[in-house]
Amino acid sequence: MPNPKQRHNKSRRNRRRSGQIKNKITPKKLQKCPKCGAFVLPHRVCPECGYYKGREMVNVLKVKKNKK
Ligand SMILES: [Zn+2]
Structure with a gap:
């Protein structure tokens, strides 16, 4: 059975x-x-x-008032 002789260190892992695209740290698309x-x-x-989509979905002023 093929077995790794030594564990890869953190820097090598990172x-x-x-x-890798899956794990890549990318800035959030805004x-x-x-x-x-x-x-x-x-x-x-x-x-x-x-x-x-060009329509008001949430009344922000109302929500903000309720929060306080
Ligand atoms: Zn806006």
């Missing part, structure tokens, strides 16, 4: 992982909200104005 220009995650309602 070097390997840094090249899009600008067309309504208010804030950075928003794609396919998500804008947390600033509550708009998605």
Whole structure:
């Protein structure tokens, strides 16, 4: 049975992982909200104005009031 003689050290493991797409650390992709220009995650309602697909989905002012 093929068996590794020695364990790979942390730096070698991390070097390997840094090249893999699955484990790659990539900055989060952000899009600008067309309504208010804030950075928003794609396919998500804008947390600033509550708009998605050109319509108001969430009344942000109401939600903010309820939080307080
Ligand atoms: Zn917005």
